[in-house]
Amino acid sequence: MNLPIAKPETGLHVLKGLARDRSLLTAMAIMRQEVGPAFQITLPGFQPAVMVGPDSNREIMVSQSEHFHWRNPTDPVTKLLRHGLLVEDGDSHDSLRAKMEPIMQKPLVLSYVAAMQAYTDRVLADWSNGSVQDMLVQMRRAALHIFMGTLLDVEFGPDLERMWQPILRAIKYISPGLWIIWPNMPRPGYEKALAQMDAYLYGIIRERRRRLEIERLEIGNSQSHHLQSPDLLTHLASLPQMSDDLIRDQILTMLIAGHDTSTALLAWALHLLGTHPQAMADAVAEVGAVIGQDDLTTAHMSQLPYLDSLIKETLRLYPPIHVGNRMVAEDTAVSGYELKAGTRVMASIYLSHRDERYWDAPDEFCPARFALGAKKPPAFTYVPFGGGTRACIGAAFAQVEAKVVLARILQQFELTDTGRKVKPYMGATLEPRPGVFLRVRRRR
Numbered sequence: 001m002n003l004p005i006a007k008p009e010t011g012l013h014v015l016k017g018l019a020r021d022r023s024l025l026t027a028m029a030i031m032r033q034e035v036g037p038a039f040q041i042t043l044p045g046f047q048p049a050v051m052v053g054p055d056s057n058r059e060i061m062v063s064q065s066e067h068f069h070w071r072n073p074t075d076p077v078t079k080l081l082r083h084g085l086l087v088e089d090g091d092s093h094d095s096l097r098a099k100m101e102p103i104m105q106k107p108l109v110l111s112y113v114a115a116m117q118a119y120t121d122r123v124l125a126d127w128s129n130g131s132v133q134d135m136l137v138q139m140r141r142a143a144l145h146i147f148m149g150t151l152l153d154v155e156f157g158p159d160l161e162r163m164w165q166p167i168l169r170a171i172k173y174i175s176p177g178l179w180i181i182w183p184n185m186p187r188p189g190y191e192k193a194l195a196q197m198d199a200y201l202y203g204i205i206r207e208r209r210r211r212l213e214i215e216r217l218e219i220g221n222s223q224s225h226h227l228q229s230p231d232l233l234t235h236l237a238s239l240p241q242m243s244d245d246l247i248r249d250q251i252l253t254m255l256i257a258g259h260d261t262s263t264a265l266l267a268w269a270l271h272l273l274g275t276h277p278q279a280m281a282d283a284v285a286e287v288g289a290v291i292g293q294d295d296l297t298t299a300h301m302s303q304l305p306y307l308d309s310l311i312k313e314t315l316r317l318y319p320p321i322h323v324g325n326r327m328v329a330e331d332t333a334v335s336g337y338e339l340k341a342g343t344r345v346m347a348s349i350y351l352s353h354r355d356e357r358y359w360d361a362p363d364e365f366c367p368a369r370f371a372l373g374a375k376k377p378p379a380f381t382y383v384p385f386g387g388g389t390r391a392c393i394g395a396a397f398a399q400v401e402a403k404v405v406l407a408r409i410l411q412q413f414e415l416t417d418t419g420r421k422v423k424p425y426m427g428a429t430l431e432p433r434p435g436v437f438l439r440v441r442r443r444r
Contacts, residue, residue: 003040003049003337024176024426025322025350032351038337045182048344049337052351054358054380056335060326060347061380061387064334068326068345070390074183075325077174080194083246084253085393097393099239100250103151103232106396110298112150116404117296119145122157124412127440132418135436139266142405143259151254151397153231154204163200169193170252171260175427201248208237209244256428258394261320264429265402268318269311270409271436272365274417279367282306287410293444296404304403305372311402312370315384317363320429322350324386349383350430414441 028050031039037052051060060068071078071087078087085096102108123142127133141160144167148156156163173190212234232254236247273280286306324347328339339345354362358381359369368374385392392398409415416439425433 001333001336001338003038003339004035005040005042025424028348028351029354032348037355038335048346049334049339050346050348051334051337052348053335053355054352054378057347057352057380057383057387059334060324060345061383061390064332065388065390067329067332069329070326072325072327072344075174076179076187080170080174081253081256082249084249086253086257094389096250097389099236099242100232101393103230103235104393104397106400108230109397109400110301112146112397113296113298113301113400113404115150116146116401117408119149120405120408124409127413129442130439132437132439135270135438136263136267136432137435139270139405140259140263143262143266143401146401146405147255147259147262151231151258152204152233152251154233159200163196166193166196166200167255170197170256171428174256197252198248201251202244204233205237205244205247205251208233212237254394258397260429261394262398262401264318264320264431265311265314265398266405267432267436268430269314269402269406270415270438271417271422271432272310272314272317274415274436274438276365279310279365280415282367283310283406284410287407291407291411293411296407300407301400301403304407306367307403307406308399309367309370311399311406312382313365313367316353316359316369316382317365318424318430318432319349319353319384321384321386321392322424322426322430323348350424352381352383355381412443414443415439416441 031041031050032052038050038056040047040049051057069089070093071089073079075087081087083092083096085093085100088096120142122145123138127138144160145156148154169190170193173187173194179185179187233247233251236242236250273283283306286304290303291300326345326347328341328343328345330341332339334345353359356362358377369377380387385395385398418437418439420434420437422432422434422436425431
C-alpha cells in the first residue's frame, strides 16, 4: 500500500497554516488531521514519509529497526558529529554505546545531585530580585555548567562566554533549513565557530590524557582515577581503543544533544508553570514539604511525584527531540505502507504525543496524566526518549537534572509570567520562541 498524499485542498490549508504560524509543525498537524497518521510530504527534493502513532513507532524503533539507518552522510548532523554515537549504525553504534552506557546509569547519575545543585546556584546567583529573565537563555547556562562539570569534570565557568556563540552556531548548523531540500548547498559562516569548538574539545581531551598519565606515573595504577571519579571524559580517555578523534565525536554528541535537549525541557517546564498558576502552586507546595530550605539529596529524587509528573507532561507536550529521522536501508513496510530504500522517514514524536486516539484533550497541559495510579497510555504512544536499543542514553541524566534545577528554582524564587506569547520552534530541538520571560522574586 502506498503512502497517502495530500489532496490539493489540504495543500491549501497547509500553506495557510504556514503563512499564519510559519511552523512546519502546524503544517504536519494539518496533514495528520486531514490525511491520516501516515502520509508523504511532496516538495521538490524533500519527500519524506511521516508516521504517527504507537504501531509505527514500535516498528521503526524496535521490531523493524534493522531496516532503518540513523546515518545519512549528506545531513549536517553527520558532518558535525562524524562518528558520534547518535549517527552510527550497527556494530559501531553498539560498541560505542557499550563503552558509554555504564557511566550514564541512574545510580551514577544520582551521585551528581549535589554538583547539579551547585551549578544551578551559580546561575541563580546572577538573578537580581524583581528582574525579568529569559529562561531559555538561563536554562542553557545551567545545562552547560551541569553537563561540563559532571559528565566531563571540566570547570566551564572561565570558558562559558567565549564558547557561547560557537555552541549556538553548532546547534544552528544542524537545525532544519534549506539543506534538507538542497543537501549540497554551500553553508558559509560556520567554519570559524566549528573550528573553535574542535580546538576547545581537543584541548580538554589532551589535558585529561595528561592528567591520567601523571596519575599513572605517581600511583602506578592506570585505573585508579577512573574508579574514583567516573566521569565520561576520563572513562573514554582511559580506554586504549578510543582515539582523540573518536572521543571528540562522542563528547560533542553528548554536549550538543544533551545540553540542548535539557535546555528545551527546562525552559518549557518553566513556561508551563508560569502560565498555569495551580500547577505552580502544587509544585511549590511539594518542594516546600519535601525539601524545605535544605540542600537537595539523592533521597529527594524519589520523593517528588508531582514534579516528576510535571516533567513527564512537559515532555509529552513539547518533546525536545520532536521527530525521529531515519533512512530506509532496504525496502520494507511500516503499518502496511511500502517504503523504498533511500526514503527519509520521520517518526513524529510531537504528533504521537498529541494523538487524539490515545490521549484525552491532547493539547491540554495536565500533569495528572502521569500521577501515581493514573492509567498508563498504550506502549509507544509516549516516546520522548525514543525506544528500543537506540533509546536516549542520557534519559536518566536528563530527568534527574530537570528535578534538581526546577526544585532549586522553586525553592528560591517566585516566578511570574510576563504575558509574552510563546510558540514552538523546530530547531535542533523543539524550543520555545522567542523565549520564556519570567519575573523572578527571591523567597528569602
